Amino acid sequence: MRIARCFVLWLLVSVAWGLGAPADASAADRPAPRTPARQAERNRMLDVIRRYGMTDETVLRAMAGVPRHEFVPPAQARSAYADTPLPIGHGQTISQPYIVAEMTRLLRLTPQSRVLEIGTGSGYQAAILAEFTEHVYTVEIIEELAAEADQRLQRLGYHRVSVLHGDGWEGWPEHAPYDAIIVTCAAGQIPPPLLQQLKPGGRMVIPVGPRYAVQSLMLVEKDLDERFRSRSVMAVRFVPFVSERTGADR
Amino acid sequence: MNHRAALPSESELPLRRTRVALLLVSAAAIGLQLSLMRALSLQLWSHLAYMVIGVALLGFGASGTALTLLRRLVVANKRAWFAALLLLLAGSVLLIPRAAGWIPLNVQFLAWDRSQAAGLLALELMLLVPFLFAGGAIGVALLDHSTRLGGHYAANLIGSGAGAFGAVLAMHVLTTGALFTALAIVALVAAAVVLPLRRRFVGGLVAVAVLIGAVAYGWPWRPAMSEYKALPGYLDMPGTEILHQVEGPLGRIDVVAGPAVRHAPGLGLGFAGEVPPHVVVLNDGDAASAVYQVHNLADWRFMDATTRAAPYHMVSGRPEAPSALIIGAGGGADIGLALHHGADVVVALEMNRQLVDLLTGPLRARGGEAVYLDPAVTVLPHDARGYLIRSVRTFDVIQLPPVDAFGASGAGLHAAQESYLYTVEAFGEMLDRLSRGGVLCITRWARTPPRDELRALATAAAALRRRGGEPADHLALIRNWATATILASAQPLAAAQIEALRAFCDERGFDLCYLPGLARDEANRYHVLDTPLYYDAAQALLGPGRDAFTAGYLFDIAPATDDRPYFFRSLPWTALFALREEFGAHGRAFVELGALMSAAALAQDILVGLVLIVLPLVPLGGALRGARRRLPTLAYFLLLGAGFMLLEICFLQKLILYLAHPLYAAAATIAAFLVCGGLGSLSTAGLPLGRRAIVATSLVVVALTAVAVVGLDRWLALSLGAPLGARLAIAGLTIAPLAFAMGRLFPAGLAAVGRDQPALVPWAWAVNGFASVAATVACPLLAADFGFRTVLLLAVACYLLAGVSAWRLTDAE
Structure with missing residues (x-):
């Protein structure tokens, strides 16, 4: 009787969380969990990204599958699919959807790619990367963010994303070299250890400039002779978060 | 009685x-x-x-x-x-x-x-x-x-x-x-x-x-503190602690240290070595610089992977050790770079005494000693302009690092602040202090699209033109992904210098943007832009079509001068429409916050001021219903308020250069205007001025200001070399007669109104206050567009019209 009660309780909790055992079990077998919740909003977000000129359908498909609203704080949930970054605490933001798309495209990922992300934040970018490859390593220096992102990714079924609480400057040498490195926090300097952990022929994408000003996305390529070339891809602004009302207006 | x-x-x-x-x-x-x-x-x-x-x-x-x-x-x-x-x-x-x-x-x-x-x-x-x-x-x-x-x-x-x-x-x-x-x-x-x-x-x-x-x-x-400032960001990192904290008039300095605290902005991508351990020094929680704990000169080699190292390579062919002047020494990285290149004389200017005290005191063992106490180094707490004017020493390298933090200019935080470091006159003085073949090195953060970098180039070119040189032969421009560096010499660049610069850039993967004889396909090779934007812009700025190019560029890249010292304000108001047309709502990304804040404050002040000035006049309020002479009272106190503040701010700006420190200039100007103005007011106590006397006093202010417009710069230049105490006294005496006359006008007008229409007295006080607000906020905006000379002329007009209004303020004596 006690077992039956526990089972019923477990079932209720699982349904309430939307994360029953069958879904968890299947998550390991497919590239990423799919959720129909707020799909219409996600589609509208993708339309906006397309209007910017994004034509890479693999990136768009990946973004269509990741529930962005799960990666923003509850207070921002209504604006989750607005074309703006949103605050996630500790002075950090989840990037504007278009920037996430563009940075992902620039990495040219394949299923075999080994990719390192510096600045896990809420884990949204890592989830997008996990749509492409099984080898996603992400480092976050703020302990609270790292722990929350790890739990969130596990809860949503992104078991193949490895989260490390540590100093992004040092990269994650144990899993190096990487085919791609993505730095999601704006930087005034490019850590030499990250450049060293990039494979010859690898690509690194990094936003350059302050968070609240006009920035460049920088693509760094390491050629086979281990020389670096970089390219200023676009003038972007990781537009700061807007109030819920403003976000809804967009 | x-x-x-x-x-x-x-x-x-x-x-x-x-x-x-x-x-x-x-x-x-x-x-x-x-x-x-x-x-x-x-x-x-x-x-x-x-x-x-x-x-x-x-x-x-x-x-x-x-x-x-x-x-x-x-x-x-x-x-x-x-x-x-x-x-x-x-x-x-x-x-x-x-x-x-x-x-x-x-x-x-x-x-x-x-x-x-x-x-x-x-x-x-x-x-x-x-x-x-x-x-x-x-x-x-x-x-x-x-x-x-x-x-x-x-x-x-x-x-x-x-x-x-x-x-x-x-x-x-x-x-x-x-x-x-x-x-x-x-x-x-x-x-x-x-x-x-x-x-x-x-x-x-x-x-x-x-x-x-x-x-x-x-x-x-x-x-x-805003969580978007650097300090809260550092403190979020594990193991970070504040080692020291000192407060003073120039700001609060925090020294932070921790395993994840890193600061080495602008390093070239090719650098694979170690950045020495360091602590970061923050001013008011932002604007970071680092103090590096080096053990020997070789530890500074990471600085050789920045574009700021270029001038040392250009003078390296000389038999003798180079000498260097560092403007804005901060944590001492540029001193380290000079020492790394064997400099035997390094003069480092750092205005913030508290920073100097920190580096020579508590941070001595953490890297301060290696830079600020090296026998080759002399640290002076001087403003650069004051030092350049008074010093006769020449240097092989004059280093002007980006004194603002990485990102601050990008956000336009300094757009409403004047800077006398980045003007044609300042660059001219720096060129004067170069030894033969010496190199002035001006580094700015690279911006998207380029602005400061091109403005610095245009300003350096204008300074060279004033000296009679052909700037195209004296200048070079290089960049990496983070910084752009302008290299200028008082003499045409020698073939050996050009060759050294080419080799320096090639070894480090830096892009050449301008160099005498540089071909277009040699530019834009390492940090690739869609087009060789810097090369094309430099060619235009140094060629005959520079005026047309400058006029047609979206941002203001015209040379900054001492009269319009707003180097960081690069977005003219007219460009806002072009931005909106070009980028739609995203054009807002380019808006410069400092200028936006000033404009917003002005609009707000004018709006609130109008409401509060008009409020007592509406029939319902009735407070001033039936009062006579409202219009002349309004005009007189409005013009006095505006004129007083415009004059005070203009004098403050002029004295920044003369007294070589903004703090001395502010203290001298405010004290002289207020104390001498107070004495002027006192002179009217118990001796009410008639309208003739008020008009005559207004004309005295007009005449003295007109004299200042024509001759103030020349008058002050006569005593530029005098000791600070003497200059403070001269500044006070220069302001005294003007401030004394200005100080008579307000109480004289108020007494006149009080005799005739006492109900208008507090209203006149309000009007004067609002006009002072508007003038204070409008002054930098006006000066950025039209120059301080024009602002002075505007102040003349204010006092002239105030004199005219005074005639209607009371009945004839």
């Missing part, structure tokens, strides 16, 4: 006590302005300084309007009102700065987030409160007999001058939180001086005294 009859009644203001209280409240009001500017710089950013000045004067203006509306009530019991307002001031000085921390505000998002505008407005309204009480108290005193106004106004001006000096001195020994407590005590003492000896007032005094004690002890003021 017996003795009892000579004593003022309880409702009247006792003369001496009133003047003492006026001195104190005026000092507290100015002190509060400076303290709030400090506090907001610490919590948010320094571009809110103009907002504080605006809010303060707006509070004074609003108090005038309130007194106009409440005049009958106030006149019936002036002393009680005076004392009550001072008590309220004492309480609010302490409470408001604490409560202001509750407002969630991140002004850097102002262009994007409408809720920020509401937050800013809430902050302004909150900060307005103490100034409303201070202005109200001064306004009540000005309702006194017209014969006393000259002396009262003198006490007000002298108190303000003393407050400015006192606050700056106090900042050396008190924290910002303690400053608020001290100011509250000053206001409390002022209240005690004039308090009527009645139970409820004494009770109020004791209650406020207890409140001050309790709040100061139990609720200490702590800055609610």
Whole structure:
């Protein structure tokens, strides 16, 4: 009787969380969990990204599958699919959807790619990367963010994303070299250890400039002779978060 | 008249006590302005300084309007009102700065987030409160007999001058939180001086005294620093700690250290070595520089992977060791770079004495000794312009690193701030101090699209042209992904220098953007842009089509001059329309925050000012219904308010160069204007001026200002080499006659109005306050577009028209 009660309780909790055992079990077998919740909003977000000129359908498909609203704080949930970054605490933001798309495209990922992300934040970018490859390593220096992102990714079924609480400057040498490195926090300097952990022929994408000003996305390529070339891809602004009302207006 | 009859009644203001209280409240009001500017710089950013000045004067203006509306009530019991307002001031000085921390505000998002505008407005309204009480108290005193106004106004001006000096001195020994407590005590003492000896007032005094004690002890003021500043970001990192914290008039310095604290901006991608361990020094929680703990000169090789290393390679062929001048030494990285290249003479200019004290004291063992105490290094706490003008020494390398933090210029944080380092005249003086074949190295953060970098190039080219050279032969421009560096020489670049620069860039993967003889396909090879933008721009700026190119460029890249020293303001207002056309709503991304804040403050001040000026005139209010001479009163006090502030700010700007330090310039200007103006006011006490005398005094101001427009620069240049004390005295004596005349005009006009239309007195005080606000905020905006010379001419026009208005202020004598 006690077992039956526990089972019923477990079932209720699982349904309430939307994360029953069958879904968890299947998550390991497919590239990423799919959720129909707020799909219409996600589609509208993708339309906006397309209007910017994004034509890479693999990136768009990946973004269509990741529930962005799960990666923003509850207070921002209504604006989750607005074309703006949103605050996630500790002075950090989840990037504007278009920037996430563009940075992902620039990495040219394949299923075999080994990719390192510096600045896990809420884990949204890592989830997008996990749509492409099984080898996603992400480092976050703020302990609270790292722990929350790890739990969130596990809860949503992104078991193949490895989260490390540590100093992004040092990269994650144990899993190096990487085919791609993505730095999601704006930087005034490019850590030499990250450049060293990039494979010859690898690509690194990094936003350059302050968070609240006009920035460049920088693509760094390491050629086979281990020389670096970089390219200023676009003038972007990781537009700061807007109030819920403003976000809804967009 | 017996003795009892000579004593003022309880409702009247006792003369001496009133003047003492006026001195104190005026000092507290100015002190509060400076303290709030400090506090907001610490919590948010320094571009809110103009907002504080605006809010303060707006509070004074609003108090005038309130007194106009409440005049009958106030006149019936002036002393009680005076004392009550001072008590309220004492309480609010302490409470408001604490409560202001509750407002969630991140002004850097102002262009994007409408809720920020509401937050800013809430902050302004909150900060307005103490100034409303201070202005109200001064306004009540000005309702006194017209014969006393000259002396009262003198006490007000002298108190303000003393407050400015006192606050700056106090900042050396008190924290910002303690400053608020001290100011509250000053206001409390002022209240005690004039308090009527009645139970409820004494009770109020004791209650406020207890409140001050309790709040100061139990609720200490702590800055609610924006989480988007660097310091909170560092403190979020594990193991980070604040090693030292010192506060002073130039800001709060925090030294942070920790395993994840890194600072090496602008390193080339090819650098694979180690950056030495370091601590980071932050000014007001932002604008970082690092102090590197090096053990030998080889540890500085990481600095050789920046574009700032280029000039040392260009002078490396000489037999003797190079000498270097570092402008803005900060944490000492550029000193280290010079030592790494074997410099045997390094003069490092660092204006912030507290930083120098830190590096030679507590941070000595953490890297300070290696740079600031090296036998080859002389650290001078001098402003660069002052040093360049007075020194006769020449250098092989003059290094002008990006003195603003990475990103600050990108966000336009300095757009409303003048800089006398990046002007044609400054670059000319730097070129004068170069040895033969020496190189001036100016580095700016690379921006998207380029602005500062091109403006610096255009400014250097203009400086070379003034010297009679052909800039195309004297200049080079290189860049990496983070920085752009302009290299200029007083002589045409030698073939060996050009070759050395090519090799330097090639080894490090830096792009050549301009060099005599550079082909277009040699540019844009390592950090690739869609087109060789820098090459094309440099060719245009150094060629015959430079004016057309500059005029057609989206951003303002025209050379900055001492008359228009706004190097960082690169977005002209007209460009906003072009941006909107080009980028739609995303054009807002390019808006420069400093200029935006100034413009928003001006619009707000004008709007609120108009409402509060017009309010007493509407029939419903009725306060001024039927009063005569409203229009001449409005014109006279409006023009006086605007003219006074425009002149004061222009003189302050001129003296920054003359006294070689903005702090000395501010102290000398404010003190001279307020004290000499106060003496001018005092000269009218008991000797009311007729309208002829007022007009004549206006004409004296006009004549003296016209003389200043023509000859001030030349006059000051005669004594540029004199010691600081002598220059301070000369600056004060130069301002004295003008300020004395200016100081006579306000009380003389007020007395005239008081004799004829007393109901207009507080209204005139309000009008004057609003005009002062608008002029203070408008001055940098006007100067950025038209130059300070034009602003001076505008001040001349103000006083000329004030003289005309004075003729209608009273009846003929």
